[in-house]
Each structure stands twice: as structure tokens, then as C-alpha cells.
Amino acid sequence: MQQLEQLYTQAAFIRAFELAIGRAADAGHVPGLAHLCCGAELAEVAICAELCGSTDQVTGSHRSHGLALAMGADPIAVAAEIFGRSGGLSDGRGGTQHLIAPEVGFLTSNGIVGAQVPLAAGAALTAKTKDSGGVGVAFFGDGAANQGAVFETMNLAVALKLPMLFILENNGVGQTTASGYATGNTDLLARAAAFGLKTYKMDGYNGVNCINVASEAVAVARMGAAVFIEAVVPRLSGHYHGETGVSPSESERDPLQILAASLPSGVVEAFKKNADDGAETAIAAALAMPEARQ
Amino acid sequence: MKQDMTIREALNKAHHQVMAADNSVIVIGEDIVGGTGFAGEERGGVFGVTAGLATKFGTGRVIDTPISETAFVGMAVGAAMTGLKPIVEVMFCDFMGVCFDQLMNQAAKARFLSGDRVLMPLVIRTTMGAGDSSGAVHSQSLHAMLASIPGLTVVCPSTPADAAGLLKSALKHPDPVLMFEHKGLYDYTGDVADSLPAVPIGQGRLVLEGSDVTVVAVSAMLHRCETVALGLASKGISVELIDPRTIRPIDSKLILSSLSKTGRLVVIDEGPEFGGFADSVIALAASEGFAYLKAAPVKITPPQTPTPYGRALEKAWLPDENKIATTLTEMMTVA
Structure with a gap:
């Protein structure tokens, strides 16, 4: 129960943070497009909870606010970067698609779909070469699953025996194109298995399953194997905030609410209030920072 | 040693x-x-x-x-x-x-x-x-x-x-x-x-000192130019030959300083005729060394086509000693 409460606490903070970013975007504070991660929190938090910021490195896609936070990046610095402020992770040079916090194990996010995957192989190679016990972890979506860079890296990781995790977050849609249309054989676990990876399916709606799969898969990767997880998650917030192309159906379930329903209600309310207050405070602090000018 | x-x-x-x-x-x-x-x-x-x-x-x-x-x-x-x-x-x-x-x-x-x-x-x-x-x-x-x-x-x-x-x-x-x-x-x-000393990035090398024309030549073309320059010396053409070594950042100081002495510039490169290294060096001369120029700078590159395969075709495609010697000699007839 303690692990589930911890999962909920972090996931609720990320959700509150993303919703606050959305409101800030509506108010004109986000220079570019904000790709929010609402719906993927449980899977992401559960996996990052198994990682260590000093030995492991995570790379993510354009939708990586939550991953940076889950690895422990300072929320004020993350928000300030999204706002293009001095005091952001990179003093506003990178922005929402280029969050970089290797000091806590979040190596980089990426604006090129799938390009973050070879970079995580590099982190895995460093861990292997230095015998640090660390792993490289690449998060990517079902859109990126069809990129050559991902195929090549799956083969390379197996051939070179890299301690690496490939985390496919399957939300069923790449921008506005259904993955069922774009993917020849939609059995992506079979695809990964064919490359020789050890494969796991993760139910991103089920907190207990997320925790269990994450724990086993990360341990296997740490032993020096290339591991693949397909995490089934919803995309609750559109391709980017404000996008109206493809919205989740009204019947789409919210993993956070499902987890909340399994926890004592008094506890949940307190956690949620903490998360909302914490996110508001971080966003306000970031908005108080000056616009980056050099 | x-x-x-x-x-x-x-x-x-x-x-x-x-x-x-x-x-x-x-x-x-x-x-x-x-x-x-x-x-x-x-x-x-x-x-x-x-x-x-x-x-x-x-x-x-x-x-x-x-x-x-x-x-x-x-x-x-x-x-x-x-x-x-x-x-x-x-x-x-x-x-x-x-x-x-x-x-x-x-x-x-x-x-x-x-x-x-x-x-x-x-x-x-x-x-x-x-x-x-x-x-x-x-x-x-x-x-x-x-x-x-x-x-x-x-x-x-x-x-x-x-x-x-x-x-x-x-x-x-x-x-x-x-x-x-x-x-x-x-x-x-x-x-x-023996120690293989480090060579600073961004620093070109003056290969031959000369007074009539500055030649900037990259990689294999550098050696081709050196042969030509030594031959032209006996004909009274004094070539200052520069090996840029670093393409970016270019050693603009070395090139402009040479140009201030010679007033003439030829760039020789195996890269493309359009938008290549030669164009960048000529742009440097035009924008920062215009007052030194006695003649329009000239580039010698292969033509803007893919590299052909056959021996004779490829030989004709690459700048050769004759082309370089002729270009340098012609340049000396200007002003």
C-alpha cells in the first residue's frame, strides 16, 4: 500500500503540473507547443522509481515533462525551461522538447521522433564500459516504434549485450494517425522479441501491475540484458495542449482515477491537494523568473 | 625525435x-x-x-x-x-x-x-x-x-x-x-x-610563403597545389599556399592576412561547386577582405555532378595540376 500511495503521490503531482502548464499555455506563457503526458503517469513513475539518478540515464520523446519530474528534476527549473525563462534547466535554450537533466538521470528529451533511443544505448554503453551497474532507458511512443532508429537500436542493444530498457508507451495514436493504421503488425511485443529482446507487457491503468513489471524488467536489464516493455497507456491531453485533431473518447479511463479509487479516500484528497498546491507553487515560481535573453 | x-x-x-x-x-x-x-x-x-x-x-x-x-x-x-x-x-x-x-x-x-x-x-x-x-x-x-x-x-x-x-x-x-x-x-x-603533438583546432598552416596569389587548398588538393606552386616559382609566379586544416571554424585571420599581401585568391577543394568550402572562403574574402582584392577570387572544384566511375571520367572530373596551373597563371594577367 505504501508503494501505491507513493506512486499516486508522484503521479498526481505530474498530473497537476501538466494541467498547470496547460493553463499557463492558455495564458500565453508557453512560447511553443506543450505536449502533455496526462494518462501515462503511472507507467512512467513506476519505471523511474526503479532507477537511480547517479548510475542510470533516461531519454524521452517530445512528451517528457513527466519523465523529467519522475527522475527528480526540479519542477521550478522544468517549468521555467518550458516557459523559456532564465533559471530553466538550460536557461530557456531548449524548451519543452529539450529537457536535459543528466544530474538526476534524465539525459534528454527529443524533438525528433525515435531519435532518443540510440542516445539511451550510449548511456547503456557507458554504464557497461565503466561497470557502474547502471542502465540506459529509452521511452518512446507507438509512433516512434516504426522508426528505423528504433529498429537499429534494438538489434544493436542485443548484439552488444547492452544493459538497456526500451519502453514503448502505446497510446494508440501518433500525432493524429492511429497506430492500428500505421503499424503493419500491431503485435509490437512480438516484433521486439524477434529482435531478441526480453519482453514485458505493462498495464498502464493498473498501478500494481506497473510496479511489479517495472521492478522485474529493470532488474533483468541491470544484469546486462536488453529489455522491452510495452506499456499500454491513454493519451488524455491531445498531441499537444489545445490540439483538437484527435481527442480521447469520453469512455477513456483515467489511470490516476483508477488508482485513486483503490486508495482510502481521505488519503487521496490530502495527496491531491498537496500535489495541486505544489504544482501551483512551482509554476508561479517559474513564471516569476525573467525571460531568457542570452 | x-x-x-x-x-x-x-x-x-x-x-x-x-x-x-x-x-x-x-x-x-x-x-x-x-x-x-x-x-x-x-x-x-x-x-x-x-x-x-x-x-x-x-x-x-x-x-x-x-x-x-x-x-x-x-x-x-x-x-x-x-x-x-x-x-x-x-x-x-x-x-x-x-x-x-x-x-x-x-x-x-x-x-x-x-x-x-x-x-x-x-x-x-x-x-x-x-x-x-x-x-x-x-x-x-x-x-x-x-x-x-x-x-x-x-x-x-x-x-x-x-x-x-x-x-x-x-x-x-x-x-x-x-x-x-x-x-x-x-x-x-x-x-x-614522436610525441605526436596536438594541433590546435581552428588554426591553418602556411605551407609556402609567396607574394602574388593566395591559394587555399584542402586535403589531397593541397599536395596537388604544392607541386604546381613549386613549378610556377620558376616562371616568376610566387604562390602563398595555405592549408586550412580546420574547415569550421575557419582560420580567417591567416587567410585575410595573406590576402592583404597578395590581393589574389584561389580556393581549391574537392567539395561541391555550389555552397561548398570554396564559396565560404570567397565569401569571407568578399565581405572582410574586399579592399585587398586586385582580381575576382576564383574557385577550382569538380563540376556540380556526382562523381563518375570510369577512370578517364573521374580524372576529368577532379581538378588536376594543369587546371590549377592554368588558373593561377591566368589570374596573374589580371591587374
Whole structure:
């Protein structure tokens, strides 16, 4: 129960943070497009909870606010970067698609779909070469699953025996194109298995399953194997905030609410209030920072 | 102590030195060990530059890869971001097309996007140049194309001392360095000090002093120009010959200073006629050395076509000594 409460606490903070970013975007504070991660929190938090910021490195896609936070990046610095402020992770040079916090194990996010995957192989190679016990972890979506860079890296990781995790977050849609249309054989676990990876399916709606799969898969990767997880998650917030192309159906379930329903209600309310207050405070602090000018 | 060695030998020796000095230096590429997965000893790489490294330092630090440039160049970028110093061999620069995203969007931008928190001690060695009938996709000279990308540093050594010395500097450079080695120069021999001293990035070399015309020539073309320049001296034409060594950042001070003396500029490069290195140097002269110019600057490059295969076709495509001598002589008839 303690692990589930911890999962909920972090996931609720990320959700509150993303919703606050959305409101800030509506108010004109986000220079570019904000790709929010609402719906993927449980899977992401559960996996990052198994990682260590000093030995492991995570790379993510354009939708990586939550991953940076889950690895422990300072929320004020993350928000300030999204706002293009001095005091952001990179003093506003990178922005929402280029969050970089290797000091806590979040190596980089990426604006090129799938390009973050070879970079995580590099982190895995460093861990292997230095015998640090660390792993490289690449998060990517079902859109990126069809990129050559991902195929090549799956083969390379197996051939070179890299301690690496490939985390496919399957939300069923790449921008506005259904993955069922774009993917020849939609059995992506079979695809990964064919490359020789050890494969796991993760139910991103089920907190207990997320925790269990994450724990086993990360341990296997740490032993020096290339591991693949397909995490089934919803995309609750559109391709980017404000996008109206493809919205989740009204019947789409919210993993956070499902987890909340399994926890004592008094506890949940307190956690949620903490998360909302914490996110508001971080966003306000970031908005108080000056616009980056050099 | 100095000794004669080839560019291949100098690079090999430099690899041995930097790997022995620093455990974080690793070498990655296709067939650089050679024979991996087969019985027997390492075969030493396609060009022989990496020979003996795996035997000496082990296959944990000298890594043969699948034919997957995107994955292994990207892996090297990630490794450089996390504490290793990878030297990657991309067998031919023509293969840059296969891994271009990892170069253009990942390697080139990581330091900038991190606010200088992530440095990139990454060296990508590759080959360039025509002249051996390797055909259109194993003969290109793409140094200027890579140099046009902000965040990338590009060098083109033409001598053994510069090849070894630039490799050493490249490993200490905060940005990724692409080193273009001419396929036709691996057996080119020159004097090298035993210690293989580092050669600063961004510093050209004055090869010949002269007073009539400044010639800037890259890689194999440099040696072609040197022969021509020595011949023209007897005809009363005094050529100042510059080897830029680094393509980006270009040593503009050396070139402009020479131009202020000669007033004439010829740039000779195997890269493209349009938008290439020659155009960049001429743009430099036009914008920052206009007052020195006595004649319009001239470029000598191959025509803007892919490299042809047949021996006679390829010979006609490449700038040769006659073309260079004629151009320089004609230039002296102007003003």
C-alpha cells in the first residue's frame, strides 16, 4: 500500500503540473507547443522509481515533462525551461522538447521522433564500459516504434549485450494517425522479441501491475540484458495542449482515477491537494523568473 | 625525435596513445577490429587505421558494430553525453546520409541545448575524396555540408602530423569534431615528432610563403597545389599556399592576412561547386577582405555532378595540376 500511495503521490503531482502548464499555455506563457503526458503517469513513475539518478540515464520523446519530474528534476527549473525563462534547466535554450537533466538521470528529451533511443544505448554503453551497474532507458511512443532508429537500436542493444530498457508507451495514436493504421503488425511485443529482446507487457491503468513489471524488467536489464516493455497507456491531453485533431473518447479511463479509487479516500484528497498546491507553487515560481535573453 | 610515417601510421599511433592515456576513450565502428565473430586474430580495419587496438585494449573498448550507422553513431553521442570519449569511424563520409539525424539534430545540438552542461568529447572519423574509382557514393567530399551545421567542428588534415595532432585536440574539444581523412592520402608520408603533438583546432598552416596569389587548398588538393606552386616559382609566379586544416571554424585571420599581401585568391577543394568550402572562403574574402582584392577570387572544384566511375571520367572530373596551373597563371594577367 505504501508503494501505491507513493506512486499516486508522484503521479498526481505530474498530473497537476501538466494541467498547470496547460493553463499557463492558455495564458500565453508557453512560447511553443506543450505536449502533455496526462494518462501515462503511472507507467512512467513506476519505471523511474526503479532507477537511480547517479548510475542510470533516461531519454524521452517530445512528451517528457513527466519523465523529467519522475527522475527528480526540479519542477521550478522544468517549468521555467518550458516557459523559456532564465533559471530553466538550460536557461530557456531548449524548451519543452529539450529537457536535459543528466544530474538526476534524465539525459534528454527529443524533438525528433525515435531519435532518443540510440542516445539511451550510449548511456547503456557507458554504464557497461565503466561497470557502474547502471542502465540506459529509452521511452518512446507507438509512433516512434516504426522508426528505423528504433529498429537499429534494438538489434544493436542485443548484439552488444547492452544493459538497456526500451519502453514503448502505446497510446494508440501518433500525432493524429492511429497506430492500428500505421503499424503493419500491431503485435509490437512480438516484433521486439524477434529482435531478441526480453519482453514485458505493462498495464498502464493498473498501478500494481506497473510496479511489479517495472521492478522485474529493470532488474533483468541491470544484469546486462536488453529489455522491452510495452506499456499500454491513454493519451488524455491531445498531441499537444489545445490540439483538437484527435481527442480521447469520453469512455477513456483515467489511470490516476483508477488508482485513486483503490486508495482510502481521505488519503487521496490530502495527496491531491498537496500535489495541486505544489504544482501551483512551482509554476508561479517559474513564471516569476525573467525571460531568457542570452 | 622525428620520424617519417604515413597518415595511416600516424593515426594508428595517435589512437594507441590516447587510448593508453585515458580509459574513457573508446573506438566504435564497422569492421574496425575486423573478423569479429570469426576465428583468428583481428584484421585491423578497412583502412588499417585501427589495427592492433583491439588486441591491445580489448573488444570492450574497441567495438565492431552491425551495419547500423544511425544506431552506433547515436550510441556514441549518448556515450559522449554520459562520460565516455568515443572515436567513431564512419567508413565513408557518403554514409553520413544514413546517420544524419544523429549528427545534425543530436550531436550538434546537445551542448547548446544543455546550456553547456553537457560537453561532447566525440570524434567522428570518416573518409573523403575521389580518385580511386570508388563510384558516386564512396567518393564524396562532404566536409562543408557538415561544417554548415551550427555545433559541429570539421577538420581535414593533409599530413601525418596534422592527422595525429588534430585527433588529439578533437578529443579535448567541447563540441563534436568530424575528421575527414582522404582515402588517397593514407600512404602519404611525412615527418612527425614522436610525441605526436596536438594541433590546435581552428588554426591553418602556411605551407609556402609567396607574394602574388593566395591559394587555399584542402586535403589531397593541397599536395596537388604544392607541386604546381613549386613549378610556377620558376616562371616568376610566387604562390602563398595555405592549408586550412580546420574547415569550421575557419582560420580567417591567416587567410585575410595573406590576402592583404597578395590581393589574389584561389580556393581549391574537392567539395561541391555550389555552397561548398570554396564559396565560404570567397565569401569571407568578399565581405572582410574586399579592399585587398586586385582580381575576382576564383574557385577550382569538380563540376556540380556526382562523381563518375570510369577512370578517364573521374580524372576529368577532379581538378588536376594543369587546371590549377592554368588558373593561377591566368589570374596573374589580371591587374
